[in-house]
Amino acid sequence: MKILRKISETKRITSALILKKKTIGFVPTMGYLHEGHLSLVKAARKKADVVIVSIFVNPLQFAPNEDFTKYPRNFKKDEKLCRNEGVDYIFYPDIKEMYPDDYSTYVIVENVSLGLEGKIRPEHFRGVATIVLKLFNIVQCSFAVFGQKDAQQACVIKKMAEDLNVNTKIIISPTIREKDGLAMSSRNVYLNPEQREDAAYLYKALEYARRKLTLENYNRDIEFIRGQISKLIKSRKTATKIDYISFNNSRTLEEVKTLKNLKNTDILISLAVRFGKVRLIDNIVIKR
Amino acid sequence: MKILRKISETKRITSALILKKKTIGFVPTMGYLHEGHLSLVKAARKKADVVIVSIFVNPLQFAPNEDFTKYPRNFKKDEKLCRNEGVDYIFYPDIKEMYPDDYSTYVIVENVSLGLEGKIRPEHFRGVATIVLKLFNIVQCSFAVFGQKDAQQACVIKKMAEDLNVNTKIIISPTIREKDGLAMSSRNVYLNPEQREDAAYLYKALEYARRKLTLENYNRDIEFIRGQISKLIKSRKTATKIDYISFNNSRTLEEVKTLKNLKNTDILISLAVRFGKVRLIDNIVIKR
Numbered sequence: 001m002k003i004l005r006k007i008s009e010t011k012r013i014t015s016a017l018i019l020k021k022k023t024i025g026f027v028p029t030m031g032y033l034h035e036g037h038l039s040l041v042k043a044a045r046k047k048a049d050v051v052i053v054s055i056f057v058n059p060l061q062f063a064p065n066e067d068f069t070k071y072p073r074n075f076k077k078d079e080k081l082c083r084n085e086g087v088d089y090i091f092y093p094d095i096k097e098m099y100p101d102d103y104s105t106y107v108i109v110e111n112v113s114l115g116l117e118g119k120i121r122p123e124h125f126r127g128v129a130t131i132v133l134k135l136f137n138i139v140q141c142s143f144a145v146f147g148q149k150d151a152q153q154a155c156v157i158k159k160m161a162e163d164l165n166v167n168t169k170i171i172i173s174p175t176i177r178e179k180d181g182l183a184m185s186s187r188n189v190y191l192n193p194e195q196r197e198d199a200a201y202l203y204k205a206l207e208y209a210r211r212k213l214t215l216e217n218y219n220r221d222i223e224f225i226r227g228q229i230s231k232l233i234k235s236r237k238t239a240t241k242i243d244y245i246s247f248n249n250s251r252t253l254e255e256v257k258t259l260k261n262l263k264n265t266d267i268l269i270s271l272a273v274r275f276g277k278v279r280l281i282d283n284i285v286i287k288r
Numbered sequence: 289m290k291i292l293r294k295i296s297e298t299k300r301i302t303s304a305l306i307l308k309k310k311t312i313g314f315v316p317t318m319g320y321l322h323e324g325h326l327s328l329v330k331a332a333r334k335k336a337d338v339v340i341v342s343i344f345v346n347p348l349q350f351a352p353n354e355d356f357t358k359y360p361r362n363f364k365k366d367e368k369l370c371r372n373e374g375v376d377y378i379f380y381p382d383i384k385e386m387y388p389d390d391y392s393t394y395v396i397v398e399n400v401s402l403g404l405e406g407k408i409r410p411e412h413f414r415g416v417a418t419i420v421l422k423l424f425n426i427v428q429c430s431f432a433v434f435g436q437k438d439a440q441q442a443c444v445i446k447k448m449a450e451d452l453n454v455n456t457k458i459i460i461s462p463t464i465r466e467k468d469g470l471a472m473s474s475r476n477v478y479l480n481p482e483q484r485e486d487a488a489y490l491y492k493a494l495e496y497a498r499r500k501l502t503l504e505n506y507n508r509d510i511e512f513i514r515g516q517i518s519k520l521i522k523s524r525k526t527a528t529k530i531d532y533i534s535f536n537n538s539r540t541l542e543e544v545k546t547l548k549n550l551k552n553t554d555i556l557i558s559l560a561v562r563f564g565k566v567r568l569i570d571n572i573v574i575k576r
Contacts (some may be wrong), residue, residue, distance in 0.1 A: 104397055104398040105398075105447060109393045110393075121443075159393060162513055
């Protein structure tokens with residue numbers, strides 16, 4: 001496994017791989033890798049000749065009030081984990097080379113970026129779309145793997161790739177969960193033991209909604225289900241604020257207000273909840 | 289020469305060319321080709337194994353009040369001209385395939401897009417950057433050739449390519465002029481004979497400025513030179529409005545207000561003038 005720090009060197013290597021007809025599989029990350037990331041790496045490893053993981057905490061996707069400087073980092077551990085998974089290259093660039101002082105180009109995906117996380121973090125997906133496109137151009141990957149955990153991010157990147165005719169196939173991999181159902185996330189380390197216990201209720205609430213929408217009759221009112229999810233989460237003492245509980249078309253992210261006339265539309269149920277200062281997101285997709 | 293109408297077919301062909309280690313040279317155009325375009329094609333032909341010209345009147349770079357529907361088109365003539373220049377492929381896509389109904393991704397280049405043309409045509413460079421990136425991804429070119437005639441466009445595209453780590457080299461080719469100095473432009477066909485005659489004064493005025501800035505002493509005041517350019521243009525009866533006469537750093541497009549302390553900064557002098565309803569732009573670069 002080789003660690004690449006420079007853009008030009010990375011491009012040189014990936015250009016040579018393409019001429020050798022190698023399939024490059026890519027997993028972009030912000031580091032502090034956990035089982036969730038490793039499942040993406042495994043998915044890439046299965047299909048690619050060469051697997052590249054990038055580790056870059058992207059300042060552009062953090063708002064000034066967010067946790068950019070405090071975001072957890074542990075390169076040595078990440079390196080070991082990648083080596084164990086058979087990664088070929090880690091791309092680990094410098095902020096100054098990725099965003100020089102006169103940097104001024106941004107990729108904006110309208111519509112799918114606007115609701116949910118986009119409402120609370122208005123510049124976030126601009127930052128995500130921009131860094132992902134930069135990384136795609138540098139690593140020149142045939143495909144890239146993203147997690148379903150960040151459902152809206154997955155939609156934004158798919159839409160960007162489609163709209164800009166990007167030559168990288170986007171693959172979305174299922175969310176990996178702890179035994180009690182909590183979705184794996186680098187931010188889980190922020191949780192204290194009591195919050196950690198309560199956080200498992202996010203998935204319990206989502207699974208409740210799945211049962212309501214699938215096992216019982218389809219005419220259940222969405223506002224009723226939303227209310228029940230909310231009640232269940234609020235029953236946990238450390239859940240201090242629900243940012244949203246949302247029902248959307250899983251592809252276009254248009255809000256779903258009623259279950260009537262919804263045949264063939266997969267429904268994304270997503271939520272964002274704060275446990276003290278720790279903000280967690282989770283989601284499930286109901287196939288129709 | 290082959291005409292490609294479909295994105296997928298074009299990508300298939302360009303991907304195969306890359307694996308054969310062919311250098312793809314690209315000239316994006318809006319068609320209605322003239323000697324200016326052909327000089328770009330010739331520049332590409334000299335360096336590339338395979339030359340691709342795109343012909344696509346890009347709706348995204350026209351404001352609602354602009355001449356999108358009236359923009360001159362003549363595909364049969366363009367085809368003949370391309371064939372004569374030894375072009376290998378014309379990429380001639382459908383608007384509906386380039387911008388499907390749910391299209392929603394845009395590339396924004398801040399700073400260099402803001403002044404000059406950007407001030408008068410605020411969405412213009414967003415449209416240009418977006419279509420150019422799409423085309424680069426489709427034709428997968430090693431290099432692309434643009435004209436110095438559209439000086440700000442050249443700066444925007446260079447900056448975008450640099451910032452987004454695009455794998456296409458940007459080449460800027462000199463402006464081609466009629467015998468009397470008028471810069472070649474598809475929009476020149478809109479000029480009536482009297483306007484056509486007066487339009488030559490744009491270049492005469494720019495050349496006057498060049499003499500002032502180079503042959504005479506460097507302490508000439510920029511406001512004085514701007515005034516003289518303005519006077520010369522206003523002396524032509526059909527020149528109905530000067531949108532701007534501007535002095536800028538040719539790379540960053542920062543405004544140049546004084547010639548003092550400007551060593552090693554090339555100066556772009558650019559102007560936009562209306563002759564009745566026909567709006568023309570032109571520029572020269574003063575090397576320092």
